[in-house]
Amino acid sequence: MAGARADGELILFWTLPVLAAIWVSAFFLFPGFAHPMSPALTAAQVAGFYRDPAHLSLIRSSMILFNWFGVGLVPLLTLLVLQVKRMAHRTPILSYCLLGCAAGGPAVFLVADIFWLLAAFQPGRDPQLTLMFNDLAWMTFTTAVPFLIGQSLIIALAIYLDHPGRPVFRRWVAHFNLVIAAALVPAAFTGLALSGPMAWDGLLPFWLKNTAIAAWIAVMSVVLGRNIYRQRAA
Amino acid sequence: MTANTGKPARAIPGQPDMWVLVLFEALVFTAYFAVYLFHRSAHSELFLRSQARLDPRFGTLNTLLMLTSSLFMLRCVQASRAGAIRAAMTSALITGLLGTAFGVSKITEWIRLVHGGSGFTSNEFFEYYFFLTGIHFLHLLIGFVAIGVIACQLRRRERRSQEVVETCATYWHTVDLLWVLIFSLLTW
Amino acid sequence: MRSIAWHWRNNPKRELWLAWYATVVFYNIFFIVFFPVTHAQPPPHPGWSDAQVAYWFARSHGGLLAGFAIMFAIAGLTAPQNALIAYSMRRMSVSRAFAYSYLVMYSLSALPGMLLLCVVLSVGALRPGRDPAQLHWLYDFGFLSFTGTMGIFLIGSLVWMLAILLDKNRVMPKWFGYLNLCNALTEVVVAPAWIFRTGVLTWNGLISWWINIAVFGIYTGAFIMQLRNLILREDFGDGPLPSLAEATR
Numbered sequence: 001m002a003g004a005r006a007d008g009e010l011i012l013f014w015t016l017p018v019l020a021a022i023w024v025s026a027f028f029l030f031p032g033f034a035h036p037m038s039p040a041l042t043a044a045q046v047a048g049f050y051r052d053p054a055h056l057s058l059i060r061s062s063m064i065l066f067n068w069f070g071v072g073l074v075p076l077l078t079l080l081v082l083q084v085k086r087m088a089h090r091t092p093i094l095s096y097c098l099l100g101c102a103a104g105g106p107a108v109f110l111v112a113d114i115f116w117l118l119a120a121f122q123p124g125r126d127p128q129l130t131l132m133f134n135d136l137a138w139m140t141f142t143t144a145v146p147f148l149i150g151q152s153l154i155i156a157l158a159i160y161l162d163h164p165g166r167p168v169f170r171r172w173v174a175h176f177n178l179v180i181a182a183a184l185v186p187a188a189f190t191g192l193a194l195s196g197p198m199a200w201d202g203l204l205p206f207w208l209k210n211t212a213i214a215a216w217i218a219v220m221s222v223v224l225g226r227n228i229y230r231q232r233a234a
Numbered sequence: 235m236t237a238n239t240g241k242p243a244r245a246i247p248g249q250p251d252m253w254v255l256v257l258f259e260a261l262v263f264t265a266y267f268a269v270y271l272f273h274r275s276a277h278s279e280l281f282l283r284s285q286a287r288l289d290p291r292f293g294t295l296n297t298l299l300m301l302t303s304s305l306f307m308l309r310c311v312q313a314s315r316a317g318a319i320r321a322a323m324t325s326a327l328i329t330g331l332l333g334t335a336f337g338v339s340k341i342t343e344w345i346r347l348v349h350g351g352s353g354f355t356s357n358e359f360f361e362y363y364f365f366l367t368g369i370h371f372l373h374l375l376i377g378f379v380a381i382g383v384i385a386c387q388l389r390r391r392e393r394r395s396q397e398v399v400e401t402c403a404t405y406w407h408t409v410d411l412l413w414v415l416i417f418s419l420l421t422w
Numbered sequence: 423m424r425s426i427a428w429h430w431r432n433n434p435k436r437e438l439w440l441a442w443y444a445t446v447v448f449y450n451i452f453f454i455v456f457f458p459v460t461h462a463q464p465p466p467h468p469g470w471s472d473a474q475v476a477y478w479f480a481r482s483h484g485g486l487l488a489g490f491a492i493m494f495a496i497a498g499l500t501a502p503q504n505a506l507i508a509y510s511m512r513r514m515s516v517s518r519a520f521a522y523s524y525l526v527m528y529s530l531s532a533l534p535g536m537l538l539l540c541v542v543l544s545v546g547a548l549r550p551g552r553d554p555a556q557l558h559w560l561y562d563f564g565f566l567s568f569t570g571t572m573g574i575f576l577i578g579s580l581v582w583m584l585a586i587l588l589d590k591n592r593v594m595p596k597w598f599g600y601l602n603l604c605n606a607l608t609e610v611v612v613a614p615a616w617i618f619r620t621g622v623l624t625w626n627g628l629i630s631w632w633i634n635i636a637v638f639g640i641y642t643g644a645f646i647m648q649l650r651n652l653i654l655r656e657d658f659g660d661g662p663l664p665s666l667a668e669a670t671r
Contacts, residue, residue, distance in 0.1 A: 104529060104530070131549075132560070258600075
C-alpha cells in the first residue's frame with residue numbers, strides 16, 4: 001500500500017506471463033514447430049504440408065497469434081532499458097543501444113511470420129513457390145538473432161560497467177547473458193546446412209536457439225520483477 | 235564558428251563551412267556532367283535529335299529568372315550589410331518570387347514534354363534531362379528554405395547574424411551556377 | 423594490454439569508446455563481407471536474364487551463404503553506432519526529440535536496409551536447383567530492398583543535419599551538417615533504381631551506385647572521425663564543448 005504509484009509499470013510487467021502463455025501455445029500450435037520442418041524436404045512435401053487440411057487452420061491461427069503478440073516483448077525490453085538507465089554509467093549510451101536492439105528483434109520476427117502466412121494463403125499454388133515462401137520464413141526466423149545477441153551483450157556490458165558495490169543486477173546475470181549470446185550465434189550460420197545439427201530444424205539453430213530465448217525471457221523476467229518490486233518498496 | 239561582432243570584414247563571406255558544401259556539390263555535379271558528356275559522345279545523333287524537342291524559350295526564360303534572382307540576392311546581402319533591413323527584406327522577397335517563377339516555368343516545361351511523349355523513361359537523353367533538372371529543382375527547393383532563414387534573420391532585432399545571411403546567399407548563388415551549367419550542357 | 427585493462431576499469435569515457443570501436447569494427451566486417459566475400463557489392467546487373475541470374479547465384483553460392491551468416495551474427499553492432507550518434511545529438515543544445523527520432527529510425531533501418539537482402543539472397547543461394555525465374559524474383563527483391571529503402575536514411579540524415587545546424591554547443595562542425603544534406607540527396611539520386619533496368623540510374627549504375635557510394639564513403643569516413651573528436655572533447659557538461667586542441671592538452 002505504501003508508495004503505490006499508479007504509473008502502470010507493474011501492469012506492463014505482469015503482461016509477461018500472459019504473453020508467455022500465448023507464445024508457448026502458438027509455438028506448439030504451429031505444426032511446423034511441434035515437429036520442426038526439415039530444409040531437406042522436397043517442394044512436393046512442403047506443398048503437401050501446407051495443403052493438408054489438418055494443418056492449414058493450425059498454421060494460420062498460430063501465425064495470426066504470433067502476428068498479434070509478436071511485439072509483446074517490447075514492454076519487457078523497455079523495462080530493462082529503464083533498469084540500465086539506473087546503472088552508474090557516465091552516459092545513457094548503453095540504454096540507447098538496448099533500445100535500438102529492442103526495435104530490431106520483433107520487427108524481423110514479424111517478417112518471418114508474414115512469409116509463413118503467405119505460404120499458407122494459397123496452398124494450391126505451384127509447389128516451387130510454396131517452397132520458396134517456406135524457405136524465406138524459416139531463414140528469416142532462424143537467422144533473426146543479431147539483435148538478440150546484441151541485447152544480451154549490451155546487458156552484460158552494462159552490468160560489468162556498473163558500480164560494483166551497488167549493482168542494479170548481480171554479476172551472474174551478466175555471465176548468463178554472455179552464455180545466451182554464445183548459444184544464439186550458431187543459428188546465424190544455418191544457411192550453410194540443409195541437414196544435420198546445423199540445419200534450421202537441427203540441434204543448434206532450432207532447439208538450442210529457442211531454448212536459449214525461452215530461458216532468457218524467463219530469467220530476465222524474474223530478475224527484472226525482483227528489481228521493480230524492490231525499487232518500488234524503497 | 236562563432237562570429238565576433240568586433241571583428242573587421244572576414245576574408246570569406248558567410249560560414250566557411252558552406253563553401254565545403256558548395257565545393258562538394260560542385261564535385262558531385264562535375265561527376266554527373268562527365269558521365270553525361272561521355273554518353274552523349276557515344277550517342278550524339280540520338281542526343282541531338284532529342285535536344286531539338288526542347289523549347290529554347292523555356293531555357294532562356296529560366297536562365298534569365300535565375301540570374302536576376304541572384305542579382306536580387308546580392309542586393310539583399312548588400313542592403314543587410316548596410317543595415318537597410320526593409321530594402322534587404324524586399325530584395326529577399328523578390329528573390330523568392332523569381333525562384334518561384336522559375337519553379338513554375340520548369341514544371342510547365344516538364345508537363346509539356348511529358349504530354350508531347352518525352353518522359354523520364356523515353357530515351358537516354360531524357361533520362362539525363364529529367365534527372366539533372368530534377369536534382370536541380372530539389373536544390374532550388376532547399377534554396378527556398380535558405381531564403382526563409384534569411385527572412386528570419388532579418389526580422390530579428392538582436393542577435394541577427396550577417397554571417398548566416400551571407401551563408402544562405404552563397405547557397406542561392408550555387409543553385410544559380412548549377413542551373414547555368416545544366417542549361418548549357420543540355421541545350422548545346 | 424595493461425593499458426587496455428586500466429582504461430576498461432577507469433576511463434570515464436569507456437562506454438563511448440566501446441561504441442566507437444564497435445562502429446569501426448562493423449564497417450570493416452560489412453565491407454569485407456559485402457565486397458570480396460559475397461560479391462553483393464558492387465551490385466550485379468538488374469537487366470540480366472533469368473539464366474544469367476541463376477549463374478550468378480551458382481557462382482557466388484558459398485560466399486553468399488557464409489558471408490551473410492556472419493552478418494546475421496554481428497548485425498547487432500549497428501546498435502552502438504546509432505546510440506553514439508543519438509548521444510551526439512543529446513549533447514547538443516537542441517531538443518532530445520532529435521536524438522530519440524534518429525535512434526528509432528535507424529534502429530529499424532537495419533531490417534529493410536540490410537537484413538532483408540541478407541535473408542533473401544541466402545534463400546536464393548540455398549537451393550541450387552531452384553527455378554531461374556524464382557531466383558530472379560529473389561534477386562530483384564534482395565537488391566531493390568537494399569538499394570531502394572531510402573526514406574529512413576534520407577529523413578535520418580536531415581534530422582542530424584538540422585540538429586547540427588541549430589546546435590550552439592559546437593558538438594559537430596557545421597560543414598559536417600551540410601555533408602548530411604549531401605548524404606540525404608544520395609537517397610534521392612538512388613530512387614530511379616526502382617524505374618530503370620539499364621543505364622546510369624540503375625541499382626548498379628554509374629550515377630546511382632558508383633558516384634553515390636563515393637559520397638556515402640566520404641560521409642561515413644567523416645562521421646567516424648567526427649564521433650572520435652566528439653569523444654575526445656567530451657567534458658560531460660551541458661554547455662559548448664571545448665575544441666580538440668583544448669581537450670587534448
